[in-house]
Amino acid sequence: MSKIGLIIKREYLHRVSKKSFIILTLLMPLMMVALVFVPLWLSSIKGSDVRQIAIIDTTGKYAPLFEDVDNYHFIQSDKSLEEYRNSPDKELYAILQITDDLLTNPRAATLYSEKQVPNELSRIVNQTIRAQIEDDKLATFNIPNLKEIIKDSKVSFNVQTIKWGEDGKEQIxxxxxxxxxxxxxxxxxxxxxxxxxxxxxxxxxxxxxxxxxxxxxxxxxxxxxxxxxxxxxxxxxxxxxxxxxxxxxxxxxxxxxxxxxxxxxxxxxxxxxxxxxxxxxxxxxxxxxxxxxxxxxxxxxxxxxxxxxxxxxxxxxxxxxxxxxxxxxxxxxxxxxxxxxxxxxxxxxxxxxxxxxxxxxxxxxxxxxxxxxxxxxxxxxxxxxxxxxxxxxxxxxxxxxxxxxxxxxxxxxxxxxxxxxxxxxxxxxxxxxxxxxx
Incomplete structure (x- = not known):
């Protein structure tokens, strides 16, 4: 074997026989697969804790709109915010207070909590209230069936792309x-x-x-x-x-x-x-x-x-x-x-x-x-x-x-x-x- 061949062999065998090379070679694919499938698996696991959210709605229009989900249970309450704040009972996770018509006063809704409010809870509250505000806004136009018309006019379009092969065969x-x-x-x-x-x-x-x-x-x-x-x-x-x-x-x-x-x-x-x-x-x-x-x-x-x-x-x-x-x-x-x-x-x-x-x-x-x-x-x-x-x-x-x-x-x-x-x-x-x- 030539001298350069001996050097190649020495460098190759010296490095592939190291424990660090073997461990990295085996662990890296496992880490890549884990990065893909572990989040998917974790996202499918539902938490067992159901957090209670009290709704203080002086208008009486928004509280009935909230429906329970896996992690949150919504309670319509007639108590005041101060009563909840001074109460020794800390079972409530958050309190949603609505004091006015949100179409005319969008800042009349406030979500209180002793902890940082999760994005999931904020999203549920925003989506629920936004849907009602949109309905109220549409009603001000006095056009019959306007909501249904807008709903029917919404379309989802995504052009499909086709690749031509050299033989003329079509593939997505x-x-x-x-x-x-x-x-x-x-x-x-x-x-x-x-x-x-x-x-x-x-x-x-x-x-x-x-x-x-x-x-x-x-x-x-x-x-x-x-x-x-x-x-x-x-x-x-x-x-x-x-x-x-x-x-x-x-x-x-x-x-x-x-x-x-x-x-x-x-x-x-x-x-x-x-x-x-x-x-x-x-x-x-x-x-x-x-x-x-x-x-x-x-x-x-x-x-x-x-x-x-x-x-x-x-x-x-x-x-x-x-x-x-x-x-x-x-x-x-x-x-x-x-x-x-x-x-x-x-x-x-x-x-x-x-x-x-x-x-x-x-x-x-x-x-x-x-x-x-x-x-x-x-x-x-x-x-x-x-x-x-x-x-x-x-x-x-x-x-x-x-x-x-x-x-x-x-x-x-x-x-x-x-x-x-x-x-x-x-x-x-x-x-x-x-x-x-x-």
Missing amino acids: SSAAVASVVGIIFTMIVYMFVLMYGAMVMSSVVEEKTNRIVELMVSSVRPFDLMMGKIIGIGFVGLTQILMWGILSVALFTIGGFFYAGSLGTDMATLQQGMQAAQGMGAAVEMQPGAELFAMLSTINFREIALFFIIFFIGGYMMYASIFAAIGSSVDNADDTSQFMAPITILLVFALYAGIYSMENPDGPLAFWCSMIPFTSPIVMMVRIPFGIPLWEKLLSVVLLYGSFIGAIWLSAKIYRVGILMYGKKPSFKEMIKWLRFK
Whole structure:
């Protein structure tokens, strides 16, 4: 095995065998699934405590409108506010006082409580009173059946979008679904490029600080040492991504099955609706679950996965080589901040450019940022689910891979000089001089 191969093997086995890598690989998918399903499960749990709300309505018009809900029991009361305030009985959770016609005096209703009033209770009170005020307002126009007319005139419209395939086949599509898929892959690229690029830098700094690198460069060329470290850690990242993907799909499938079962959802009906939608397009009325599956079926996940790997490798190799050059130029981790700031700002800009590109995936911002090598690995992953032309993808890949080869060549020149320099923190100007050394 070549020396660079030995370095790759050492870096890979050393990191995947760590307990922290194993624990993080196993826990992260569990955390992602928990973030989705635990709130759904908790929201379905109804509290056993029923809070009593007293209503003091001097008009007598609003109190009968309130109906009990799961967490609140409304009581029509003839006591005064002072009687409740001075009473030793603290069983009441809140008191709603209405002293005047709210159509003419909207500030005549006040909700009192010894605790902060929850949003749920405020919403119930506001919705109930607002409905009555609207009815009173409509009655002032003296138009027969005006309420029914307005009710009938209200319509809910949401245009259905259909995606044409190359063979003319129609499928339901959704820009929202494509945006969610794109931003998920974008965040993964951003997170892993930053995380594993920084890991390359910290590894170089650690070996340089411990003087281990002096022994290694006596038998291995600095370029081989740098490339072995970059590729080895890159394989660690790909391994973790693959494991996260497999575990996440499995856990989401299991979680979705149990959650759908708990809601009594007929999965066979959903699948039939999805198949019907794929075959008949907009002519079929589907259940929401089946419609979501039909929308997801219009996204080419194989293409996204392929380009995700391509852009992840290109983006990681370019940034990791820059991080390796930075790590070789300093003596300790504290000195990396001045060099890390521009790189971090560039990655954050790429992330925000990707987020804003969701609104217009074919706009100038999205197009040019998907061509610039420093931002293309992140921005392009937002655009791919929307179905951009193949030539744009290929041009972006060519520019990215050409740039990362150039970045590796420049970083290797800095690495070979900086790896054996101690006691002085170089400036950008001095690092540029190192590029001219032979």
